[in-house]
Amino acid sequence: xxxxxxxxxxxxxxxxxxxxxxxxxxxxxxxxxxxxxxxxxxxxxxxxxxxxxxxxxxxxxxxxxxxxxxxxxxxx
Numbered sequence: 001x002x003x004x005x006x007x008x009x010x011x012x013x014x015x016x017x018x019x020x021x022x023x024x025x026x027x028x029x030x031x032x033x034x035x036x037x038x039x040x041x042x043x044x045x046x047x048x049x050x051x052x053x054x055x056x057x058x059x060x061x062x063x064x065x066x067x068x069x070x071x072x073x074x075x076x
Contacts, residue, residue, distance in 0.1 A: 001049070001050060001062075002021070002026075002049055003021050003047070003066055004020040004021055004026070004046075004049065005043075005044055005045065005046055005047070006019075006041050006043050006044060006047060007019040007025055007043065008043065009038075009043060011039070014029060014030040014038060015027065015029045016041065018047060018049060018060050026049070027057070027058070027059045028060035028061075028063050032049075032059065032063050033063050033064070034063060034064045035065075040065075046065070046066040046068070047063050047065055047066055048062075048063075049061065
């Protein structure tokens with residue numbers, strides 16, 4: 001499982017990008033989220049994810065908030 005932070009969220013289109021700890025951005029779609037809604041995500045949220053190959057390149061799957069990985073400034 002890889003770890004990274006949400007780099008960009010495009011709410012109206014249902015996708016975004018995760019910046020992995022290796023510095024590379026990986027595409028994700030709202031259908032790849034586990035245990036959260038797309039609207040719960042914010043830039044800077046720490047997430048765990050799996051990288052899969054798709055017809056269009058690499059994409060993140062099984063995206064979930066990492067332990068202690070709430071969005072910056074969020075209160076629990």
